Amino acid sequence: xxxxxxxxxPVTLSEEAFLTINCTYTATGYPSLFWYxxxxxxxxxxxxxxxxxxxxxxxxxxxxxxRKETTSFHxxxxxxxxxxxxxxxxxxxxxxxxxxFYFGTGxxxxxxx
Amino acid sequence: DGGITQSPKYLFRKEGQNVTLSCEQNLNHDAMYWYxxxxxxxxxxxxxxQIVNDFQKGDIAEGYSVSREKKESFPLTVTSxxxxxxxFYLCASSPVAGESYEQYFxxxxxxxxx
Numbered sequence: 001x002x003x004x005x006x007x008x009x010p011v012t013l014s015e016e017a018f019l020t021i022n023c024t025y026t027a028t029g030y031p032s033l034f035w036y037x038x039x040x041x042x043x044x045x046x047x048x049x050x051x052x053x054x055x056x057x058x059x060x061x062x063x064x065x066x067r068k069e070t071t072s073f074h075x076x077x078x079x080x081x082x083x084x085x086x087x088x089x090x091x092x093x094x095x096x097x098x099x100x101f102y103f104g105t106g107x108x109x110x111x112x113x
Numbered sequence: 114d115g116g117i118t119q120s121p122k123y124l125f126r127k128e129g130q131n132v133t134l135s136c137e138q139n140l141n142h143d144a145m146y147w148y149x150x151x152x153x154x155x156x157x158x159x160x161x162x163q164i165v166n167d168f169q170k171g172d173i174a175e176g177y178s179v180s181r182e183k184k185e186s187f188p189l190t191v192t193s194x195x196x197x198x199x200x201f202y203l204c205a206s207s208p209v210a211g212e213s214y215e216q217y218f219x220x221x222x223x224x225x226x227x
Contacts, residue, residue, distance in 0.1 A: 043119075043218035044203065098209065100158070101158075
């Protein structure tokens with residue numbers, strides 16, 4: 001079956017530190033991979049995505065590369081800001097009829113000045 | 114602006130009452146979804162619908178019901194049979210066919226049952 005395993009949080013970093021949030025997946029077929037971000041009390045917003053192996057998704061300084069050989073999609077940012085404090089979710093879609101998604105449990109990030 | 118609206122943002126109900134959460138989208142998406150989020154946990158799928166007048170149970174459908182009479186609307190009813198209804202509920206939509214398969218989320222409804 002399909003599943004996503006995410007690095008447990010919470011993660012606390014100082015401003016301008018390097019961020020890595022690990023994500024690995026199990027899937028049948030060729031899934032698309034996503035990172036979503038959720039700010040307190042809000043819905044999820046798409047941060048970036050990759051639809052095939054070796055693709056790199058990037059947005060707002062965040063990057064993640066679809067690694068089929070290690071079944072991973074780790075999120076990275078070179079220099080975090082206080083405004084990056086949020087919960088980050090890794091997800092996969094196996095593009096089956098209905099486009100069902102499978103989400104990780106989320107990683108809470110707090111950036112302190 | 115295209116998007117998904119959920120109303121109300123906060124909802125309070127007494128135990129034993131049914132309550133309906135609204136979800137509307139103007140993105141012309143075929144598929145719509147309902148998720149439940151509990152503190153410190155990921156999203157769990159309640160129901161989803163690929164087309165009008167059709168829907169499927171997700172992982173935690175017990176105690177919930179949905180309808181899909183219009184493409185734009187996918188209301189969720191939390192019935193009195195749901196044992197722990199207090200949670201944050203998120204609605205999402207997605208184009209089923211096409212280049213982009215991402216899901217777009219609404220702002221959520223926080224339901225508190227006492």
